[in-house]
Amino acid sequence: MALEKIGGIFDRWIDPLVRVMGNVPPALVSWSTLPVAGTACAFAAIAGRDTQGAVFLFLAVFLVGIAGLLDVLDGKLARRQGTVSRYGDFLDHTLDRVVDLGLVLAMGHNSEWVPDGRLGWVVAVAVLLGSYMGTQAQAVGLRRIYGGFSRADRTAVLCLGLSLGAVQVLAGWNDMRLLDMPLNGPTVALVLTGVGGLWTFIRRFVDASGQLRGAD
Numbered sequence: 001m002a003l004e005k006i007g008g009i010f011d012r013w014i015d016p017l018v019r020v021m022g023n024v025p026p027a028l029v030s031w032s033t034l035p036v037a038g039t040a041c042a043f044a045a046i047a048g049r050d051t052q053g054a055v056f057l058f059l060a061v062f063l064v065g066i067a068g069l070l071d072v073l074d075g076k077l078a079r080r081q082g083t084v085s086r087y088g089d090f091l092d093h094t095l096d097r098v099v100d101l102g103l104v105l106a107m108g109h110n111s112e113w114v115p116d117g118r119l120g121w122v123v124a125v126a127v128l129l130g131s132y133m134g135t136q137a138q139a140v141g142l143r144r145i146y147g148g149f150s151r152a153d154r155t156a157v158l159c160l161g162l163s164l165g166a167v168q169v170l171a172g173w174n175d176m177r178l179l180d181m182p183l184n185g186p187t188v189a190l191v192l193t194g195v196g197g198l199w200t201f202i203r204r205f206v207d208a209s210g211q212l213r214g215a216d
Contacts, residue, residue: 014069018076026078029070030091037067037099041106044162044186048112049169057166061159067099068155093135096151100127103158104193113165113186123190126197127154133204137211145207148200154193161189 021029040063047056074092078084101124107113108120130148137145164185168175175182181191 014072014076018073018080021073021077023081024077026074026081026083026088027091029074029077030088030095033067033070033095033099036063036070037102040064040067041102044103045106045109047110047165051169053112054166054169057162057169061162061166064103064155064159071096071099097128097131100131100151100154103155104190107158107162107186107190110186113184114190115182115187119187119190119194123194123197126194126201128197130197130200130204133201133208137204137208140208140212145204147207148203149193149196154196157192157196158189161185161187161192164189 040060043056043060043063047053047060071092074088075084078088104124104127105120108117108123111117114120134145137143162185166185167173168184175184177183181187
């Protein structure tokens, strides 16, 4: 989608940083996403509806961006050093899933913004289903399927939701309501992410099924 194209432009911007980092092990960069993203999740989970909470939400967005930068850097470093490996690819995708689920669950855990913590778990399952269908296509001999609500799209929506929550606090806006659900940045972002995950699962299932029927 469009955000993936923007990611390609961003890659070219960080080439000078890759050259400066030289021989830093790519795996070290990959693992470093965990404490950075973990801190972001902590801020997202404890942010209240006061000025400090708004700062925490903005910090969470900033740290998610840093984790995203590190996620790009590890692959580019591996290619520059000629150390691309299946282990590196495996590690990168595994940590991506951990970071994705951590942020979703952290946002869902914050009762100041999301009244029912079960929403976070439902969204986490939807995200996993979409990711699973992409890798399962590879497991049966197809190319990896990336269609649907991509990781870049999901991250952008979640960060936008966190940012809108912070703006809502600073502007003094109250939640609107739809039926019995509060409409605020984090809650709406989680709902959109869940819907996007289910749509991705269905789209990739249909795509993989069509390819397999054609191959068989």
